[in-house]
Structure formats: structure tokens, C-alpha cells
Amino acid sequence: MSATNFGFTDAPVEDGSRTITYIAAISEALRQEMRRDPDVLILGEDVGGEFGGAFKVTKGFEAEFGRNRVMNTPLAELGFTGVANGMALMGLRPVVEMQFADFISSAFDSIVQFAATAHYRFGGAVPWVIRAPCDGGIRSGPFHSQNPEAWFVHTPGLKVVAPATPADAKGLLIAAIRDHNPVIYFESKPLYRSLKGYVPAGEYVVPIGKANLVRAGEDLSIITYGAQVREALQAAARLAAQGISAEVLDLRSLKPLDTEAILATARKTGKVLVVHSANQLAGVGAEVAALIAAEAFEWLDGPVQRLGGLDTPIPFSPPLEDAYRPNAEKIYAAAQALAAF
Amino acid sequence: MAEVTLATHQRLELYYWMLLTRVFDERMLALWKQGRGVGGTFSQRGHEAIAVGAGYALGPDDVVAPMHRDLGCYLLRGLTPRRIFANLLGRATGVTAGRDANLHGLGDLSLGIVGFVSHLPQSLPTALGMAMSFVYRHEPRVALAFTGDGASSSGLFHETLNMAAVWNAPLVLLVENNQYAYSTPLHEQMKVFDIAPRAEIYGIPGIAVDGNDVEAVYAVTHEAVARARAGGGPTLIEAKTMRMLGHAIHDGAEYVPPELLAAWAQRDPIDRYRAHLLSEGAADQAELDEIAHRCEVEVEDAIAFAESSPWPDPAAVQQGVYAE
Ligand SMILES: Cc1ncc(C[n+]2csc(CCOP(=O)(O)OP(=O)(O)O)c2C)c(N)n1
Ligand SMILES: [Mg+2]
Numbered sequence: 001m002s003a004t005n006f007g008f009t010d011a012p013v014e015d016g017s018r019t020i021t022y023i024a025a026i027s028e029a030l031r032q033e034m035r036r037d038p039d040v041l042i043l044g045e046d047v048g049g050e051f052g053g054a055f056k057v058t059k060g061f062e063a064e065f066g067r068n069r070v071m072n073t074p075l076a077e078l079g080f081t082g083v084a085n086g087m088a089l090m091g092l093r094p095v096v097e098m099q100f101a102d103f104i105s106s107a108f109d110s111i112v113q114f115a116a117t118a119h120y121r122f123g124g125a126v127p128w129v130i131r132a133p134c135d136g137g138i139r140s141g142p143f144h145s146q147n148p149e150a151w152f153v154h155t156p157g158l159k160v161v162a163p164a165t166p167a168d169a170k171g172l173l174i175a176a177i178r179d180h181n182p183v184i185y186f187e188s189k190p191l192y193r194s195l196k197g198y199v200p201a202g203e204y205v206v207p208i209g210k211a212n213l214v215r216a217g218e219d220l221s222i223i224t225y226g227a228q229v230r231e232a233l234q235a236a237a238r239l240a241a242q243g244i245s246a247e248v249l250d251l252r253s254l255k256p257l258d259t260e261a262i263l264a265t266a267r268k269t270g271k272v273l274v275v276h277s278a279n280q281l282a283g284v285g286a287e288v289a290a291l292i293a294a295e296a297f298e299w300l301d302g303p304v305q306r307l308g309g310l311d312t313p314i315p316f317s318p319p320l321e322d323a324y325r326p327n328a329e330k331i332y333a334a335a336q337a338l339a340a341f
Numbered sequence: 342m343a344e345v346t347l348a349t350h351q352r353l354e355l356y357y358w359m360l361l362t363r364v365f366d367e368r369m370l371a372l373w374k375q376g377r378g379v380g381g382t383f384s385q386r387g388h389e390a391i392a393v394g395a396g397y398a399l400g401p402d403d404v405v406a407p408m409h410r411d412l413g414c415y416l417l418r419g420l421t422p423r424r425i426f427a428n429l430l431g432r433a434t435g436v437t438a439g440r441d442a443n444l445h446g447l448g449d450l451s452l453g454i455v456g457f458v459s460h461l462p463q464s465l466p467t468a469l470g471m472a473m474s475f476v477y478r479h480e481p482r483v484a485l486a487f488t489g490d491g492a493s494s495s496g497l498f499h500e501t502l503n504m505a506a507v508w509n510a511p512l513v514l515l516v517e518n519n520q521y522a523y524s525t526p527l528h529e530q531m532k533v534f535d536i537a538p539r540a541e542i543y544g545i546p547g548i549a550v551d552g553n554d555v556e557a558v559y560a561v562t563h564e565a566v567a568r569a570r571a572g573g574g575p576t577l578i579e580a581k582t583m584r585m586l587g588h589a590i591h592d593g594a595e596y597v598p599p600e601l602l603a604a605w606a607q608r609d610p611i612d613r614y615r616a617h618l619l620s621e622g623a624a625d626q627a628e629l630d631e632i633a634h635r636c637e638v639e640v641e642d643a644i645a646f647a648e649s650s651p652w653p654d655p656a657a658v659q660q661g662v663y664a665e
Binding site for chain 1: 404437441445447448455465466467473474477663
């Protein structure tokens with residue numbers, strides 16, 4: 001487990017690092033990989049032309065790489081994800097853009113039935129990446145705010161990552177593109193332009209399956225990922241002012257989970273709060289909590305606590321969405337209660 | 342109608358692959374009745390000419406995504422009766438080494454075959470993706486995908502045809518219209534019983550063919566493959582036939598009117614082709630008997646091989662989920 005703190009320190013982390021936004025880091029990773037490997041191509045709705053995607057991640061790509069490598073698809077998630085399956089079986093490395101993570105449900109069979117099983121069944125490797133812009137807090141309503149990672153973590157044969165920083169956004173995307181398996185890459189929309197951080201300029205790979213201890217502490221551990229890492233760090237700063245030393249572990253990879261890092265932090269502090277934007281019920285946090293209960297029980301000084309979204313559709317109106325979704329304030333309160341245990 | 346010129350040895354090959362399918366199928370069903378099978382399996386009866394005629398129209402570098410009625414296609418593309426039978430019995434020597442059931446998952450990319458998943462018609466976009474990889478790499482290769490009348494009602498059927506047409510993909514999509522999807526007859530599935538005309542709304546050719554005439558299936562597929570290879574885009578082929586037995590081994594198909602089966606029995610693809618070859622003087626009875634004998638020997642060998650093959654090692658159950 002690395003103690004490196006990309007994105008959250010003020011000091012440059014490596015020669016050539018620059019401060020860029022989370023979304024710029026995603027574009028940079030894509031552009032670099034497409035320049036490096038002619039087998040990498042992009043597929044999705046509105047990704048091509050001058051337009052460059054709903055969030056402009058691929059703006060300018062068609063001009064540089066041509067239509068063949070930046071393919072606009074009709075509105076047909078099930079179909080074009082199946083197309084990515086076939087391309088990947090033939091050795092290409094398609095990066096599929098879901099316009100919003102919410103629409104990934106329309107592609108479900110192509111992902112969980114075909115892509116996830118092909119290698120086990122007949123040795124057919126399916127090295128694609130699906131980029132899934134997820135999460136809310138930006139008043140987008142029930143169908144443009146979702147965090148459907150648990151469905152895919154529950155599916156053998158897939159890998160699932162969720163970067164929380166610009167550096168990880170770049171490094172995990174490059175790792176995902178180079179991986180020989182189907183990888184779903186959950187990029188957090190609320191971080192797109194609001195989070196900047198140091199990102200190494202050249203080739204930068206963050207290995208899939210490795211968590212990152214973004215803040216060391218003694219009294220309790222907050223285990224989280226995606227946009228909630230920033231919230232957890234804010235909460236930890238406030239807790240510190242109260243004399244509570246909170247450790248923050250950014251999972252980065254949800255499948256495979258870095259079980260070693262999870263157990264290490266649980267054993268170190270003895271108190272764990274697991275946080276994610278996705279609804280809490282049967283979410284990734286349940287797996288993390290069960291792992292700790294099974295493997296670190298004797299080290300615990302309190303019950304493993306979870307904080308996730310409510311078990312409702314994701315509401316639109318600000319007071320409703322704020323009631324739905326975890327944030328720094330709620331993490332702070334939950335951590336305080338846990339610390340008092 | 343497409344012109345077809347087949348040399349005598351090619352016609353005998355078509356006959357051989359169809360008969361091998363039939364003998365395999367009959368021996369398989371008999372074995373299951375004796376309780377020597379594992380799980381379920383799908384009869385092929387009625388589909389021999391489609392699977393063989395279409396598969397035979399591909400070049401060696403082309404790829405195919407067959408389904409559960411296309412044993413003949415798997416065989417002629419090079420999956421041996423041994424490997425397939427061992428797969429049916431869940432043995433370590435089977436195509437999927439015990440991981441996937443019956444004809445599911447019969448994939449071998451070195452032979453250009455993709456193993457299908459149950460979820461119909463997942464093979465269609467997969468084949469389209471393979472076709473688009475050929476466009477991407479400027480390779481003169483073609484993808485062929487099979488599906489059924491039942492699957493033609495799914496949204497994915499439309500999605501695939503539409504994208505294939507928009508992208509002018511080197512794809513041939515063949516619907517095996519066998520009058521039923523499990524127990525559901527055509528008239529409960531669609532208002533118009535012909536599927537080929539749907540091609541028109543996508544702006545691509547749609548061709549119906551007698552699915553019990555192996556040379557006719559070969560001819561239309563050959564033409565569609567040649568058009569695709571030349572940059573002429575996708576074709577939808579509808580091959581009409583009848584599923585002559587139940588959906589799968591457990592199914593007695595009591596819901597099928599006996600008169601319908603009796604009528605189609607007159608048009609059995611293998612009986613017809615045998616009579617055709619004899620009447621045209623392409624083969625004499627002795628040659629055809631020799632082919633039949635070869636098929637019997639191969640299938641017996643495959644069964645013996647499968648039944649004496651080891652079971653997969655349970656310790657390996659978690660291997661292969663991920664590509665290294
Ligand atoms: C999406 C989906 N739903 C249900 C099934 C279960 N099922 C397997 S085969 C079948 C009928 C398929 O009919 P058709 O496409 O005409 O092929 P046929 O078996 O007649 O060759 C059904 C309903 C399935 N495989 N996939
Ligand atoms: Mg049918």
C-alpha cells in the first residue's frame with residue numbers, strides 16, 4: 001500500500017507534474033493511449049465530430065485520430081457494448097463512453113452475460129473499458145446521478161475502478177485500457193471540473209487492485225472511493241480540529257478489492273466507517289464491512305459503520321438530494337459518533 | 342437467385358457435414374435416453390442444411406457466431422466431434438473444459454468461432470463488432486451470425502441490423518426461422534411471418550431461402566459474403582425450416598401439430614440432398630454409403646473419447662475467470 005497522496009498535497013509529486021482538472025486527466029490518458037497503441041479506439045454516443053461527447057472528454061479526438069477511431073454510435077447501449085465485445089475479442093481495445101453511468105443498465109446483458117464470461121467459457125479475452133460518468137450532488141435527478149457499481153462488483157469476470165483524484169483518473173484509465181479484461185471505470189461527474197491536482201505528464205499507470213491511504217490517522221478509519229474521498233478528507237480535517245485522528249483509505253479499485261489495505265487500516269484503528277455515494281443497502285460497503293467482521297474481528301473497538309445513499313431513487317430537488325446523499329457533514333457526524341464508542 | 346457452381350467433391354462435403362450432424366444428433370439423443378447424458382441438450386433436426394450451407398460459404402479467415410442449432414457449422418469450422426461430445430458430457434477435454442453447458446460457449450477463436458451465451462441474440466452485436474474490427478484494420482474478412490425467429494423480436498436484433506447498415510459492416514446475419522421459439526408459434530411472435538423483408542427498412546438486402554435446400558442456403562450466403570467482402574455491406578438472410586423435435590431434449594413438443602411435422606418431414610434436408618446427388622449422378626450409392634460409414638465411425642469414436650475423458654479438476658474451478 002502506498003502512502004502517496006496524489007492530488008491532495010500541495011507539493012509536486014514527480015518531475016513534470018502539473019495541476020490539471022480531473023476531467024482533463026481523463027482526456028489526457030485517452031489521448032496518450034490512443035497515440036501509443038493503434039488498437040485503442042473510442043465508441044459511444046456523440047463522442048465524435050466537433051462535439052466530443054456530452055462532457056467534451058473526447059473533444060478534438062476525431063480531428064487527431066479520424067472517424068475510424070472515434071466512432072459515433074446510434075442510441076443503442078446494448079448493441080454498441082456488444083459491438084465492443086466483438087472488437088475486443090478480435091484484439092482491439094475499445095473504450096466505450098456511456099453518456100451517463102445511469103444508461104449502463106441498458107447495456108447490462110452485453111456486459112454481465114457476454115463480456116464477463118467469455119474468457120472463462122472459451123478463453124475469449126475481452127479487453128474493453130467502459131467509462132461511466134457517475135454520481136450526483138449536481139442536481140441531475142434520478143437518471144443522471146446514479147452509482148451502479150455494486151451490480152458489477154457482484155459480477156465475476158469484470159474489474160471495477162473508481163478514481164478520486166486527477167492523478168488516479170489518469171493512472172487508472174491507462175491501467176484499465178492496458179488490462180486484458182473488461183474494466184468498468186466509474187468517473188465521478190462532481191469532480192470533473194471542481195477538482196484539480198498534480199498529474200504526472202508522461203505515461204502514468206496506477207495498478208488496479210491497490211488502495212491508497214490518502215490520510216494517516218490513529219483513532220478511526222474512513223474507507224471510501226470516488227467523489228466521497230474528497231468529502232471524507234474534509235470531514236477528517238474537521239475531526240482533527242476536535243482532536244480525533246481519522247485515517248482515510250481510498251479504495252480506488254472496487255473489484256478486485258485491496259483486502260490487505262482494508263484489513264491493515266481496520267486493525268490499526270479498530271474503528272471503521274465505510275462511505276459511498278451509492279445507496280447503502282447491499283452496496284460495496286457491505287462487502288467491506290463483512291470482510292472486516294470476518295478477518296479483523298478481534299481488532300475492532302466498535303461496530304463497523306456504513307454511510308451510503310438512502311434506499312430511494314436519487315431525487316432532484318436540492319434539499320431532497322442533500323438528504324439522500326452522503327457528504328462531509330454527514331461523514332463528520334457519523335465519525336464523531338463512532339469515535340465516541 | 343444466386344448462381345452456384347459447386348464441384349462434385351464440394352457437394353459431397355456438404356452431404357458429409359450434414360450427415361455427420363445428423364448421426365451425431367441421433368446418437369446424442371439415444372445416449373441421453375439411456376441416461377448417459379449430462380444436463381440438457383439441443384436437437385439439430387431440421388437445421389442441418391442451414392448450419393452447413395451457410396458455414397460452408399465462409400472463407401478460412403472469416404469468423405462465425407453460431408447458435409444452439411448450428412452443430413453442422415461448428416463441425417465444418419473445425420471443432421471435432423470429440424471436443425464437442427466431451428463438452429456435452431462436461432469433461433476436461435471438451436471445448437470449454439466443463440465450464441459451459443451443451444452447445445453453449447463452443448468458441449475457439451483460432452477457428453474463428455465465438456461461443457454463444459444464452460441471452461439471445463447477444464451473438465449479433467458481437468459478430469458486428471468482429472466485422473467492424475475488420476473494417477478498422479482494413480482486412481478483407483467477413484462475420485456471419487446466426488439467430489432464430491424468436492430472437493428476431495428482441496430490441497437487440499433491431500439495434501444490430503441498424504448499426505450494421507449505418508456502418509456498412511461486412512456482416513451476414515442469418516435468421517433460422519423454424520416456426521417456433523420454444524413453444525411459441527410464429528403467429529404469436531409476429532404479425533408478418535416473413536423476416537427477410539424487414540431488411541428493407543434498414544436499407545440493406547434481405548433474402549429468404551429454403552432452409553432445407555443446402556445448395557440454396559450456400560448460394561445466398563456465398564453471395565452475401567462476397568458482397569460484404571467487397572465493401573457492399575450487410576445482408577439479412579432468412580432461412581425457413583421447421584424444428585423437427587422439441588426445443589431441447591426434455592421437450593416433447595406436444596404443442597406442435599403433427600400435420601405440420603408430417604408436411605415438413607417430406608422435405609428433410611438430408612433425404613432431399615441424397616436423392617438430388619443420386620439423380621444428378623454426383624455420387625453413387627456406394628459412395629454415399631461410405632460417407633455414412635465414416636460418420637458412424639467418427640461419432641462412435643467421439644462418444645468413446647468423451648465417456649473415457651477425465652472430469653475437470655474441481656481445484657481449477659476458479660481458474661480462467663480473468664485473462665492474465
Ligand atoms: C433473452 C433470452 N430470453 C429467453 C431465453 C430462453 N430461450 C432459449 S431458446 C428460446 C427460444 C428461441 O427461439 P428462436 O430464437 O426461434 O430459436 P430456436 O430455438 O427456435 O432455434 C428461449 C425463449 C433466452 N435464451 N434468451
Ligand atoms: Mg425458432
